[in-house]
Amino acid sequence: MRHLPVMGREVLKWINPQEGHLYVDCTLGGGGHTKIILKETKGKVRILGIDWDEEALEIARRELKDYQEQVIFIRDNFKNLSRILKQQGIKKVDGILYDLGMSSLQVDNPQRGFSFRYPAPLDMRMDKRRELTAAKIVNEASESELEEIFRKFGEEKWAKRIAKFVVRERKISPIATTQDLVEVIRRAIPSQVRYKRRVHFATKTFQALRIKVNEELENLNEALEDSLNLLSSSGRICVISYHSLEDRLVKRKFKEAHGKQIRILTKKVIKPSREEIKINPRARSAKLRVAERI
Numbered sequence: 706m707r708h709l710p711v712m713g714r715e716v717l718k719w720i721n722p723q724e725g726h727l728y729v730d731c732t733l734g735g736g737g738h739t740k741i742i743l744k745e746t747k748g749k750v751r752i753l754g755i756d757w758d759e760e761a762l763e764i765a766r767r768e769l770k771d772y773q774e775q776v777i778f779i780r781d782n783f784k785n786l787s788r789i790l791k792q793q794g795i796k797k798v799d800g801i802l803y804d805l806g807m808s809s810l811q812v813d814n815p816q817r818g819f820s821f822r823y824p825a826p827l828d829m830r831m832d833k834r835r836e837l838t839a840a841k842i843v844n845e846a847s848e849s850e851l852e853e854i855f856r857k858f859g860e861e862k863w864a865k866r867i868a869k870f871v872v873r874e875r876k877i878s879p880i881a882t883t884q885d886l887v888e889v890i891r892r893a894i895p896s897q898v899r900y901k902r903r904v905h906f907a908t909k910t911f912q913a914l915r916i917k918v919n920e921e922l923e924n925l926n927e928a929l930e931d932s933l934n935l936l937s938s939s940g941r942i943c944v945i946s947y948h949s950l951e952d953r954l955v956k957r958k959f960k961e962a963h964g965k966q967i968r969i970l971t972k973k974v975i976k977p978s979r980e981e982i983k984i985n986p987r988a989r990s991a992k993l994r995v996a997e998r999i
């Protein structure tokens with residue numbers, strides 16, 4: 706499945722790309738946002754595109770083949786942004802974009818284990834070079850660690866019971882696949898609660914594991930810190946987040962730096978239009994925050 710860039714029009718408006726300027730797309734994915742910026746500026750900007758997922762980079766390279774001269778592709782964790790720029794001999798950039806989380810290319814790839822909808826090994830690594838997988842956590846973490854992960858990263862009210870059931874089940878046989886885990890969660894959450902939930906009963910546990918496997922909050926925290934330092938004066942940072950843990954982190958970081966390093970431009974968070982959500986339901990939880998370097 707193709708990945709549709711979320712809030713493409715809004716990102717373009719807020720990044721406000723100018724000819725000759727240099728931008729960083731820290732979450733290149735399928736290259737959707739980068740392509741929008743390149744099209745709008747008729748390729749008269751340079752973009753450094755970072756992603757740690759080699760499949761994403763491969764697709765982005767194909768999608769952006771008409772702009773080979775303008776894009777530098779880098780496979781790395783965006784938390785290394787300072788080092789990446791240094792290696793490229795770049796001191797400051799004119800805009801930085803984060804479109805966090807996963808792309809449809811990742812979620813809809815049944816083999817990667819992100820989705821409870823497809824049977825697959827419990828993997829969930831965006832960067833396959835990393836060692837920690839969801840299966841390792843589920844089968845090796847202690848009951849209290851599991852409870853904390855499900856509560857902290859999934860805001861799952863039934864964290865304690867799910868952790869208990871996971872530990873009980875894995876003594877009988879390892880929880881190796883997405884379906885194994887869905888089954889354990891199904892048994893842990895009482896049916897009257899399951900049926901009342903607006904989202905699938907496994908959503909929160911799967912989100913929690915994905916965040917833990919990919920250290921999403923730690924990466925974002927470090928990356929935001931560096932990003933503000935690397936922006937040139939009047940350079941903008943745009944961050945699209947997809948769950949409240951991420952959004953709270955962005956909001957807090959921006960607030961701390963407001964008036965010192967940056968000026969917050971989006972006093973009210975920006976959300977996708979109803980029309981966009983209709984076309985692309987994955988956009989429904991997206992929130993965009995923008996700040997400008999002073």
Ligand SMILES: C[S@@+](CC[C@H](N)C(=O)[O-])C[C@H]1O[C@@H](n2cnc3c(N)ncnc32)[C@H](O)[C@@H]1O
Nearest residue numbers: 710732734735736737738756757782783804807
């Ligand atoms: C929502 S997608 C981006 C989609 C892209 N904006 C587009 O329109 O095609 C997020 C991407 O960020 C990447 N990503 C997430 N965390 C990362 C990190 N810490 N370092 C590098 N890439 C990361 C994922 O691998 C994924 O490809």
